[in-house]
Amino acid sequence: MKAHKAELALLGGPPAFRTMLHVGRPNLPDRARLLERFNDLLDRNWLTNNGPLVGELEQRVAELTGVKHCVAMCNGTVALEIAIRALGLTGEVIVPSFTFVATAHALQWQQITPVFCDINPETHTIDPAQVEALITPHTSGIIGVHLWGRGCDTEALQAIAHRRGLALLFDAAHAFACTRGGKPIGGAGRAEVFSFHATKFFNTFEGGAVTTNDDALAEKMRLIKNFGFAGYDNVVEIGTNGKMPEICAAMGLCGLDCLDEFIATNRRNYAAYARDLQGLRGLRLLPYDESEKNNYQYIVVEIDPGAAGLRRDELVKVLHAENVLARRYFWPGCHRMEPYRSLYQQAGRVLPATDRVADRVIVLPTGAAVGPEQIATLCSIIRRALDRAGEVREALAAT
Numbered sequence: 001m002k003a004h005k006a007e008l009a010l011l012g013g014p015p016a017f018r019t020m021l022h023v024g025r026p027n028l029p030d031r032a033r034l035l036e037r038f039n040d041l042l043d044r045n046w047l048t049n050n051g052p053l054v055g056e057l058e059q060r061v062a063e064l065t066g067v068k069h070c071v072a073m074c075n076g077t078v079a080l081e082i083a084i085r086a087l088g089l090t091g092e093v094i095v096p097s098f099t100f101v102a103t104a105h106a107l108q109w110q111q112i113t114p115v116f117c118d119i120n121p122e123t124h125t126i127d128p129a130q131v132e133a134l135i136t137p138h139t140s141g142i143i144g145v146h147l148w149g150r151g152c153d154t155e156a157l158q159a160i161a162h163r164r165g166l167a168l169l170f171d172a173a174h175a176f177a178c179t180r181g182g183k184p185i186g187g188a189g190r191a192e193v194f195s196f197h198a199t200k201f202f203n204t205f206e207g208g209a210v211t212t213n214d215d216a217l218a219e220k221m222r223l224i225k226n227f228g229f230a231g232y233d234n235v236v237e238i239g240t241n242g243k244m245p246e247i248c249a250a251m252g253l254c255g256l257d258c259l260d261e262f263i264a265t266n267r268r269n270y271a272a273y274a275r276d277l278q279g280l281r282g283l284r285l286l287p288y289d290e291s292e293k294n295n296y297q298y299i300v301v302e303i304d305p306g307a308a309g310l311r312r313d314e315l316v317k318v319l320h321a322e323n324v325l326a327r328r329y330f331w332p333g334c335h336r337m338e339p340y341r342s343l344y345q346q347a348g349r350v351l352p353a354t355d356r357v358a359d360r361v362i363v364l365p366t367g368a369a370v371g372p373e374q375i376a377t378l379c380s381i382i383r384r385a386l387d388r389a390g391e392v393r394e395a396l397a398a399t
């Protein structure tokens, strides 16, 4: 068939987007206000080590999440590591495999074995019904991940943790400013861990935080993130350097002032995707529960290859050819990455939903860098690719 005006790039047309449309473009706050904050901190000449901006950010995050303590950290991964250490986890900890690899690494880094649990394929979060069977005498805790900002079943996990005497921690890297059951995410389990990385809808360049209602735990994490120092010259713990610098807190404070705006933009984009992808056979847009507060940070679609006529990886290639850098988060699942693939070769056998979902998910661009017109174009690319699946497959086979 001859190329027409709106021909797919793979079938001979030019890329639909001249510049790359990325997943994870940072949302930036008001630049003048940010530069003002930068100037203030330079004038103060206090750059890190628990400066006033970090204190202010911690207070505002604690208020927003409705918890007693927020401990700001240099990134989400170190925040996870420190929370795990402060909780005294050892031996084995149950985690979903369908998550960013940092969740597993934070355990393995400390010689703790991540025991991978399957997910509920509807929600993509850990399936509590499968947790109990994974508990052994070596299990010390459970880490639930609020994947894509959708709260996992905290009540069911809490009940298991309580019954079996396990510590419960949440990786809330995606779930800042979200609620579960109407309550802000941040106060469940012993602690919850946020990421404020540049790719998150709210960022501090790099950064993260642990929120908790546990006074002793908060105190311990403050010690650990500062080398274990309890005052000048007095070290009482093995610590590390997990501190957030002032410039990151400045970014965070300005971002907090724009939080509603960031969420409104993401929500508008999600609605545009929902409208423009409607009715596509074999494609499912993971819904947000509108009865909760969401940050709408991740636009997640699942491709059923049988019904869609294209495999996920084929559609990703179509999008890349059009300059849309869609991502296959979190393929192939932690259990299929090193060192876990070699260490726990049997893990895949108990993770059928993880394997199926990881093979089907595409994350699409959103945030302030994307508008409804671009979304309409992007969705029409998907529509055309599915309409002409046979030709697309042939074109891909020829490359």
Ligand code: T4K
Residues within 6 Å of the ligand: 022, 023, 024, 025, 026, 075, 076, 077, 078, 099, 100, 102, 103, 145, 171, 173, 174, 195, 196, 197, 198, 199, 207, 208, 325, 329
């Ligand atoms: N737990 C979970 C569930 C997580 O998802 C994460 C992090 C963590 C824990 C750990 O938190 P952190 O230690 O990171 O605070 C990105 C992020 O680096 C990572 O923070 C995030 N999850 C993960 C889901 O995504 P990559 O490897 O995909 O990053 P990269 O460099 O490919 O960037 C993604 C896209 O963003 C690119 O298309 C380009 C764009 N981008 C990125 C940056 C940094 C920009 O446009 N500007 C930028 O400044 O991991």
